[in-house]
Amino acid sequence: MKITVAGETKEVRDGITIAELIEAEKVETPEYVTVSVNEEFADREAFGSQQLSDGDTVEFLYFMGGGRA
Amino acid sequence: MAFTNEQLERYSRHIILKEVGAKGQKKLCNARVLIIGAGGLGAPAALYLAAAGVGTIGIADADAVDLSNLQRQVIHATADLGKPKVESARETMNDINPDVKVNTYHTFVTSENIADLIKDYDFILDGTDNFPAKFLINDACVMAKKPFCHAGIIRFRGQLMTWLPEQDLPCYRCVFKEPPPKDAVPTCKQAGVIGAMAGVIGCLQALEAVKFIVGTGELLTGALLTYDALHNDFHRVKLPKRDKKCAVCGEHPSITQLIDYEQAVCDLKH
Numbered sequence: 001m002k003i004t005v006a007g008e009t010k011e012v013r014d015g016i017t018i019a020e021l022i023e024a025e026k027v028e029t030p031e032y033v034t035v036s037v038n039e040e041f042a043d044r045e046a047f048g049s050q051q052l053s054d055g056d057t058v059e060f061l062y063f064m065g066g067g068r069a
Numbered sequence: 070m071a072f073t074n075e076q077l078e079r080y081s082r083h084i085i086l087k088e089v090g091a092k093g094q095k096k097l098c099n100a101r102v103l104i105i106g107a108g109g110l111g112a113p114a115a116l117y118l119a120a121a122g123v124g125t126i127g128i129a130d131a132d133a134v135d136l137s138n139l140q141r142q143v144i145h146a147t148a149d150l151g152k153p154k155v156e157s158a159r160e161t162m163n164d165i166n167p168d169v170k171v172n173t174y175h176t177f178v179t180s181e182n183i184a185d186l187i188k189d190y191d192f193i194l195d196g197t198d199n200f201p202a203k204f205l206i207n208d209a210c211v212m213a214k215k216p217f218c219h220a221g222i223i224r225f226r227g228q229l230m231t232w233l234p235e236q237d238l239p240c241y242r243c244v245f246k247e248p249p250p251k252d253a254v255p256t257c258k259q260a261g262v263i264g265a266m267a268g269v270i271g272c273l274q275a276l277e278a279v280k281f282i283v284g285t286g287e288l289l290t291g292a293l294l295t296y297d298a299l300h301n302d303f304h305r306v307k308l309p310k311r312d313k314k315c316a317v318c319g320e321h322p323s324i325t326q327l328i329d330y331e332q333a334v335c336d337l338k339h
Binding site: 006007029031032034036039040041059061062063064065 | 197198199200203220221222223226227228243244245246249253254255256257293304306307308309310312
């Protein structure tokens, strides 16, 4: 199936979970990433069980500090 | 207030813009913006907002200028080493534009003083380097219904988002919930940051303030704009609506008092 990850269309296996996608995408500090699926926040507790569907749009949102100092 | 001939010339490139005009320039001249953090992000934002003629600019920072700052904090110069950053910033801003009233706050921003600091300003820029401060600014602005723009930078990447006190717009806490534990997420000091990234993202924050004041275009609300310089990729992530369960802006907020989280990310000196 095809999903859109951070604006890019990708082919992934059917029924991939959010946790599996996080691993496949080599997300940095995966414990602290926020995930949205089709503009809804995904529940962190459900990353391991929530399966994605064909056509889903997934975004990873990262903590970024920086600036002063 | 009528413009002097000097002001008409100084702001001519603004006034000629149909989106700004004399009316918009007057709004800028009467506006009040608070910049929290006179560092990488605050430096370019302060320079451009002063140049734009923003009438009153507040700048808050407890630090002094350090040699390791100068790779990106372009409002400070080598001769400013050891000087409070807010003083150095004020001098540079007034060199560019003596018309701007600069209020300096040589202090850390805490749960004790933030409400007082933000109350007289129209728009707040978060140019801080650590998550406790970012959550504090978010929560204080949400509670006081104060528009603000968050930003962060690391390595070759940056991000920003704007929040307005309007229904259904997500706040920073809707997205990120709570500060990560100390050292869980790499900091600029540990991971580095390319100097010009602070320039790009700080300028985008300045543009958010200008658009808000002038009342033109679309603000970056309900979205997080990310920039990846290595891949030349600007990506606008549309955010979910306000989280009804958000601890600060949700329907039954559990946070009703401001919190000073333990200093968790970049250490205070660098």
